[in-house]
């Protein structure tokens with residue numbers, strides 16, 4: 001199953017620079033682990049926003065939730081998920 005996931009990051013204004021740096025470091029370790037597993041296929045920054053757009057290929061919605069909710073910043077993001085399927089007019093196979 002392929003999912004498009006949009007994440008808008010909302011860091012609380014009360015956080016210190018050290019706390020932000022700690023979360024950002026752990027977020028990187030976590031998402032790169034999932035990327036290395038092959039389940040997190042694409043991770044793009046949305047230009048001009050503290051947001052990302054990702055494509056994940058997973059076995060189930062439960063697995064998608066497990067991955068997304070493992071992110072340290074999970075409680076501080078607004079997350080939108082869309083389930084994707086093949087478009088009948090697509091010229092190219094999905095590259096995943």
Ligand SMILES: O=C(O)CC1=CCC(=O)O1
Pocket residue numbers: 007009027028031032050051052071073
């Ligand atoms: O977009 C961000 O900075 C938040 C995030 C989600 C996964 C990741 O590596 O960073």
